[in-house]
Amino acid sequence: MKTEQELRVELAALYRIFDFLGWSEMIYNHITVKIPSEENAFLINPYGLHYSEVKASNLVKVDINGKVLDDTPYRANPAGMTIHSAIHAARPDAHCISHTHTTEGMAIACLEEGLRYDNFYSVLLYGQVAYHDFEGITVNPGEKERLVKSLGNKNLLILRNHGLLVCGRDIPETFINTWGFQRACEIQHATDITGKKNIPVDKSIGEKSAELLKLQMSGMQAGHLEFNAFVRKIDAIDPSYRD
Numbered sequence: 001m002k003t004e005q006e007l008r009v010e011l012a013a014l015y016r017i018f019d020f021l022g023w024s025e026m027i028y029n030h031i032t033v034k035i036p037s038e039e040n041a042f043l044i045n046p047y048g049l050h051y052s053e054v055k056a057s058n059l060v061k062v063d064i065n066g067k068v069l070d071d072t073p074y075r076a077n078p079a080g081m082t083i084h085s086a087i088h089a090a091r092p093d094a095h096c097i098s099h100t101h102t103t104e105g106m107a108i109a110c111l112e113e114g115l116r117y118d119n120f121y122s123v124l125l126y127g128q129v130a131y132h133d134f135e136g137i138t139v140n141p142g143e144k145e146r147l148v149k150s151l152g153n154k155n156l157l158i159l160r161n162h163g164l165l166v167c168g169r170d171i172p173e174t175f176i177n178t179w180g181f182q183r184a185c186e187i188q189h190a191t192d193i194t195g196k197k198n199i200p201v202d203k204s205i206g207e208k209s210a211e212l213l214k215l216q217m218s219g220m221q222a223g224h225l226e227f228n229a230f231v232r233k234i235d236a237i238d239p240s241y242r243d
Contacts, residue, residue, distance in 0.1 A: 002036070008057070009241070012241040014175055015031060016052065018178075020233070020237070023100050024050065028079075029100055030076075030077055030080035032096065032097050033095060033096045040064045041069055042063075043059045043061055043062075044076045044080055046058050047074060078139045079137055086145075087148060090148040094169075097167050098174050101163040104186045104189040105182060108188055108189065109162055109164065115158060115185065115188065116188060121183040123206050126210075131150060132146070132147055132157055164178070164181055172224045172228075173222045176222055
């Protein structure tokens with residue numbers, strides 16, 4: 001079990017990675033991680049700071065009711081608390097959750113058909129994507145139950161007209177899940193811009209993708225190699241996230 005400090009450093013690194021990849025949205029959006037040693041406690045970014053400013057020391061510790069649990073001048077984004085507290089409370093396996101407003105993710109979220117299973121990355125997500133209808137800015141506590149119901153037992157959620165939400169068993173898995181989801185949206189967005197007809201992918205290929213992915217992974221922990229590679233890249237650029 002990782003300590004709170006270890007999780008703070010990992011989560012701060014993930015914020016810097018998201019920023020490096022162009023997935024930040026001014027001071028908005030959020031990534032959270034549960035603190036296993038404290039029931040119902042998780043870490044979230046300080047509302048008002050850019051992702052490039054997030055450090056291990058300025059992450060805000062909150063409970064699922066929105067109460068700040070540490071001594072900090074910062075608070076949490078209300079929309080972030082609505083989304084993340086609902087899922088952390090309902091899904092014990094969702095230790096880390098990311099929410100993004102990337103151009104491609106939002107574009108696919110605005111399409112009536114949503115994400116198609118017709119590119120390399122989207123086929124790997126076959127049957128894993130859930131959808132939640134748009135209800136405006138996510139600050140209404142009454143939406144929590146509907147959000148959790150929409151997600152169900154899946155780890156990938158398209159918030160219609162809004163953006164992408166991803167869950168993982170740990171920070172590296174959430175990173176790789178987000179990366180794959182984002183890439184699937186990017187490719188669909190890019191091919192749609194051409195105005196040409198896509199080559200369809202047979203349903204049978206989607207159905208066997210999970211088994212093929214297991215062969216590729218060969219027992220490795222999802223996302224750990226990729227996450228560590230990006231941590232090294234961020235360390236070379238600016239290791240201040242560790243402070």
